[in-house]
Amino acid sequence: MDKALEGGAPGNKELGPGEPQVPVSTGHKHHDTSVTFEEYHYWAKIARADERYENPNHDYTVRGKVLKKSRHPPAIAELEEANASVGIGDGAAVNRSDSDEKVDKEIGAKEPQRNASRAFTITDEEYVTASRAVRTATWGAVFYLITTDILGPFATPFAFAAMGYGPGVILYTIFGFFAGYGGFCMWKTFLGLDSDRYPLNSYGDMAFRVFGNWARHSVNFLQSVQLLLNVAIIVVVNGQSLEEIITGTGKTSVCYVILIFVWAIAGMFLGQIRTLKNLGWLANMAIWLNVFTMFAIMGVVANSGVVEAAADVNAIFNFSAGDPITTSAGERDGLPFTVAVQGLMNAVFAYGGATVFTEFMAEMKRPFDFWKGMIFAQIFIYFFYMLFGLFVYSYQGQYTLNPAYQGVAPYAWQTACNSIQLITALIAALLYGNIGIKVLYNHILIDFFNFPHLSSKAGKLAWVAVVPVYWALAFIIGAAIPQVSQLQAFVAALAIFQFSYTFPPALITGFLTFRDAMLPGDGYDPATGQTIRQDGGLSRHWRGFKKHLFFNSWNVVMVLCCTVTMILGLYAAVEGMITSYASGSSPSFTCTNLLAGA
Numbered sequence: 001m002d003k004a005l006e007g008g009a010p011g012n013k014e015l016g017p018g019e020p021q022v023p024v025s026t027g028h029k030h031h032d033t034s035v036t037f038e039e040y041h042y043w044a045k046i047a048r049a050d051e052r053y054e055n056p057n058h059d060y061t062v063r064g065k066v067l068k069k070s071r072h073p074p075a076i077a078e079l080e081e082a083n084a085s086v087g088i089g090d091g092a093a094v095n096r097s098d099s100d101e102k103v104d105k106e107i108g109a110k111e112p113q114r115n116a117s118r119a120f121t122i123t124d125e126e127y128v129t130a131s132r133a134v135r136t137a138t139w140g141a142v143f144y145l146i147t148t149d150i151l152g153p154f155a156t157p158f159a160f161a162a163m164g165y166g167p168g169v170i171l172y173t174i175f176g177f178f179a180g181y182g183g184f185c186m187w188k189t190f191l192g193l194d195s196d197r198y199p200l201n202s203y204g205d206m207a208f209r210v211f212g213n214w215a216r217h218s219v220n221f222l223q224s225v226q227l228l229l230n231v232a233i234i235v236v237v238n239g240q241s242l243e244e245i246i247t248g249t250g251k252t253s254v255c256y257v258i259l260i261f262v263w264a265i266a267g268m269f270l271g272q273i274r275t276l277k278n279l280g281w282l283a284n285m286a287i288w289l290n291v292f293t294m295f296a297i298m299g300v301v302a303n304s305g306v307v308e309a310a311a312d313v314n315a316i317f318n319f320s321a322g323d324p325i326t327t328s329a330g331e332r333d334g335l336p337f338t339v340a341v342q343g344l345m346n347a348v349f350a351y352g353g354a355t356v357f358t359e360f361m362a363e364m365k366r367p368f369d370f371w372k373g374m375i376f377a378q379i380f381i382y383f384f385y386m387l388f389g390l391f392v393y394s395y396q397g398q399y400t401l402n403p404a405y406q407g408v409a410p411y412a413w414q415t416a417c418n419s420i421q422l423i424t425a426l427i428a429a430l431l432y433g434n435i436g437i438k439v440l441y442n443h444i445l446i447d448f449f450n451f452p453h454l455s456s457k458a459g460k461l462a463w464v465a466v467v468p469v470y471w472a473l474a475f476i477i478g479a480a481i482p483q484v485s486q487l488q489a490f491v492a493a494l495a496i497f498q499f500s501y502t503f504p505p506a507l508i509t510g511f512l513t514f515r516d517a518m519l520p521g522d523g524y525d526p527a528t529g530q531t532i533r534q535d536g537g538l539s540r541h542w543r544g545f546k547k548h549l550f551f552n553s554w555n556v557v558m559v560l561c562c563t564v565t566m567i568l569g570l571y572a573a574v575e576g577m578i579t580s581y582a583s584g585s586s587p588s589f590t591c592t593n594l595l596a597g598a
Contacts, residue, residue: 031208031216035198036531037514040209042524043195050196051366137363142373144284145360146353147380153294154403154421155346156389158485161317161400162335162343164328165393169386172347175501176382178558179351182504183374185555186354189504189511190361191368201362203355203499204443210510219503220443223355226495227436228470231267231429232477233487237403238263238425239478241418243593248411255591257479263429264475270426271433271467274454286427293420294388296413297405301392304409306399313586316342316579317398325397332398341572345489345497346402348569350385352496353377354504356435402485437463437470483586486576493569502562505555509545512552517544 160168186206193209194200200209203223208216239260246254308321316339317332326332331340357374361367392404401407405417438454441463445451452458481487517540524531533540545552580586 031205031213033213036524037209038518038522038531038533039524040193040195040198041515042526043197044191044193047195047197048191048368051368137360137365139364139366139369139373142360142364142370143377143380144287145356146374146377147287153290153350153385153388154405155349155485155488156385157392157396157400157404158402159343159347160389160393161314161396161398162332162346163340164330164332165390166329167331167340168343168347168389171344172382172386172389175344175348175351176378179354179500180375180378182354182500183357183378184371185504185508186357187361187367187370187374189507190358190370192511192515194362194367199362200358202439202443203358203503204439206358206507207503210507210514216443217447220439220447222495222498224436224440224444226355226491226499227432227439228474229477229487229491229495230432231436231471231474232481233484233491234425234429234432235260235263235267235474236478236482236484236487238422239482240406240484241422241425244406245415245418247593248415256482256593257589257591260479260482261475264471264478266426267429267433267471267474268468270430271437271471272464273430273434274460274463282427282430286424289420289424291384293405293417293424294384296417297408298388298391300408300410300413301395304413306396307401307407307409308399310399310401310407313401314398316576319398323398325395325399327394327397336575338572338575341568342485342489342576345492345569345573346485348492348497348500349488350381351378351500352492354500355496359435402488433471437467440470441466480588481577481586482588482590483577483580486573486580489569489576490573493566493573497562497566497569502559502566505558509552509555509559512548513541513544515544516547517541 156172159172163171189206189210190200193206200206202220204216204220207219239256239262242259242262243254243256246259306325316335318334331337357370360373361370364370388404392407393400396407399407403421405421406414408414408417441451441454445462445466446453451462454460454463478487519534522532522534581588
């Protein structure tokens with residue numbers, strides 16, 4: 001019997017904002033490489049069938065929902081099929097009590113030899129009950145969480161200014177479609193690997209169960225970097241907003257780097273909140289505040305002038321203050337190709353929710369329903385962001401600032417929009433900062449530096465010390481690179497693009513390849529704790545890959561194309577930073593107001 005693909009099971013960890021900690025049976029080692037892909041998939045089938053049983057009249061298929069068909073998934077049959085797939089449970093009576101009894105016996109069965117010497121602090125049955133109890137989120141809550149984005153909508157006008165009408169609409173549409181496709185790939189992979197016995201709680205967990213430890217560490221590191229840079233961007237944007245508010249009063253301008261530092265200090269205090277409970281209403285409020293701000297900006301720019309200081313801020317567009325407003329159907333004449341790529345990367349920012357899709361699914365009562373929240377969120381993002389971006393660009397042209405609310409000319413409306421966005425920025429800071437520190441702490445500091453778990457007293461003290469360091473790093477990055485558009489483009493190319501477009505097709509291809517490679521008689525046997533494989537090597541993987549040859553080949557091509565786009569995006573972002581530094585429009589650690597005259 002071949003050694004199975006390494007996989008892992010999450011240990012004690014906080015699941016995310018608003019959810020209590022779930023106790024994990026000590027019999028299940030955290031990210032245990034002896035747990036095979038087949039074992040994860042076996043228990044996932046049990047969990048999915050059980051979810052279908054609990055709501056038998058619910059149609060979990062996308063096709064059934066769209067066509068309004070009433071279908072009744074054969075829940076009990078699927079439970080028995082999961083058992084029979086490894087040759088057990090033949091002839092079981094088709095009734096709930098027998099199915100439950102069989103599952104309960106398997107869950108309570110003696111663990112394989114690898115766990116025989118470990119003492120259980122809680123039973124597996126208690127763990128399954130606890131695991132299900134914390135899964136309370138609905139697809140409506142997922143919709144709110146995905147669309148809670150402080151940066152996405154207000155970068156869209158700048159993206160159109162960089163790309164022009166035609167390329168902007170086409171690329172925004174294409175990338176919107178593939179963002180949905182990436183979410184679909186993650187959803188299907190999650191359903192095949194998550195279970196009550198082995199909950200799948202993070203993007204890194206998903207990568208681990210498909211490709212192993214190297215993938216988990218890579219994903220966790222990249223996710224930590226992205227969330228840290230997101231916090232740095234928020235610090236920069238909030239500093240600029242506060243500077244505009246103070247400058248507009250006619251008072252002496254405060255040193256800009258001090259204003260950034262003020263927000264970093266605020267984050268150091270807010271970040272001490274380890275568990276963010278009941279954030280649903282805050283996420284809901286943030287969405288409608290953003291929608292109000294978008295429509296307010298649209299109304300104001302249609303009846304007012306522009307901020308002439310944008311000529312200095314948007315140095316890459318090569319125009320002077322007082323020049324007439326111009327728009328372009330295609331790429332603006334005289335602009336290097338890298339500027340258009342920067343615009344594209346800023347558009348990608350709107351589709352950055354995939355980074356935490358796994359965390360959202362992990363908190364859902366019915367993960368089958370995730371596709372509804374995701375689809376409606378992507379449609380919302382596409383429609384409103386497209387409308388807003390095209391409208392503002394049409395009235396402001398090359399004067400469009402990023403974020404757009406800082407380019408509103410009348411001081412009263414500029415201050416109102418800045419003030420509202422300071423509130424939503426605080427909400428975003430709570431989300432990004434808290435989740436970012438948890439990812440850093442749980443998956444890097446604990447794994448590599450043996451930090452104590454957050455549930456312990458020492459862990460709580462360590463959290464108090466880590467939070468100021470995290471926000472200090474965000475301050476240093478933001479003060480060193482106070483270029484919102486370029487920094488957003490860099491983050492989008494380095495991380496968001498990978499989580500939304502590159503990794504999902506790679507994960508679904510790996511999942512399908514390993515799943516479809518199983519022969520009759522292969523699989524996990526819960527009675528013995530053994531995984532049976534009749535062959536191995538490349539021939540086994542090729543057999544699994546070619547079962548969905550076209551789909552898997554398409555995903556491989558997509559991964560390669562995304563990798564090339566990532567390289568172009570990073571190059572364009574760095575070139576933009578160099579241009580801004582050279583022009584003197586955005587110096588590092590400066591006291592000068594970057595929006596002078598706004």
